Amino acid sequence: MGSAGRSLAAGLLFLNFCMYMIVLGIAGWALNRILDGKGSDGAYEVFVEMALIAGVVGIASVLAGMHHLKAWRGESAAGAASAALIAWLLTLLAFGLACKEIHNIDGRGHRVKTLEAFVIILAFFQLLYVLVLHAGLFSSRHGPAYST
Numbered sequence: 001m002g003s004a005g006r007s008l009a010a011g012l013l014f015l016n017f018c019m020y021m022i023v024l025g026i027a028g029w030a031l032n033r034i035l036d037g038k039g040s041d042g043a044y045e046v047f048v049e050m051a052l053i054a055g056v057v058g059i060a061s062v063l064a065g066m067h068h069l070k071a072w073r074g075e076s077a078a079g080a081a082s083a084a085l086i087a088w089l090l091t092l093l094a095f096g097l098a099c100k101e102i103h104n105i106d107g108r109g110h111r112v113k114t115l116e117a118f119v120i121i122l123a124f125f126q127l128l129y130v131l132v133l134h135a136g137l138f139s140s141r142h143g144p145a146y147s148t
Contacts, residue, residue, distance in 0.1 A: 005132060006069065006072060008132050009065065009068075009069065009129065009132050009133060010069055012125060012128055012129040013062055013065045013069065015125055016058065016061075016122065016125055016129055017059070017062045019121065019122045019125065020062065020122065021055075021059070023051055023054070023055045023058075023115065023118050023119060023122060024052065024055040024056070024059070026051075026111055026118070027051040027055060027115060029111065030044075030048045030051075030112065030115065031049070031052060034048060043100065043104070044101065044105070044112070046097060047097040047098060047101055047116075048115075050090070050093050050094040050097055051115060051119055053090055053094075054087065054090040054093065054094045057083075057086060057087045057090050058087040058090075058091065058122070058126065060083060060087070061080070061083040061084045061086070061087035061126075064079050064080045064083040065080045065084065065133075067079075067080070068080035068133075077133060080133055081130065081133040084126065084129055084130045084133055085130055087126060088123070088126040088127055088129075091119065091126050092123055094123075095120055095123040098116040098119045098120055099120070101116060102116060
């Protein structure tokens with residue numbers, strides 16, 4: 001029951017984990033560069049900070065998702081879905097800042113462009129993960145549903 005949803009959630013969870021780790025690595029490098037005084041721009045700093053926050057909350061979402069995959073019950077699905085939704089919303093904030101930077105700032109380095117691309121792609125994959133988790137909450141065909 002729900003094995004297709006479980007395998008799809010596991011694949012998305014692994015992909016999101018890898019992408020959030022890459023975002024954390026590049027954003028950490030960028031923050032270190034900002035703190036050294038080598039890349040100080042107001043919009044850039046806010047984007048890097050938001051990418052770091054979204055990355056940390058995204059990793060927390062992955063941990064909740066791993067617990068859900070192990071338990072595979074409606075109760076764990078609720079926690080995983082709420083953590084994933086919060087991570088997606090924070091990723092959307094970073095997504096908006098990335099789009100604004102792409103539109104307004106010329107001469108960005110290749111690492112910043114890479115970070116922007118990862119945040120934009122990650123917003124899409126996190127949305128897919130949220131939808132897969134919520135599909136399991138509403139139908140036992142796709143995953144563990146709430147039951148009495």
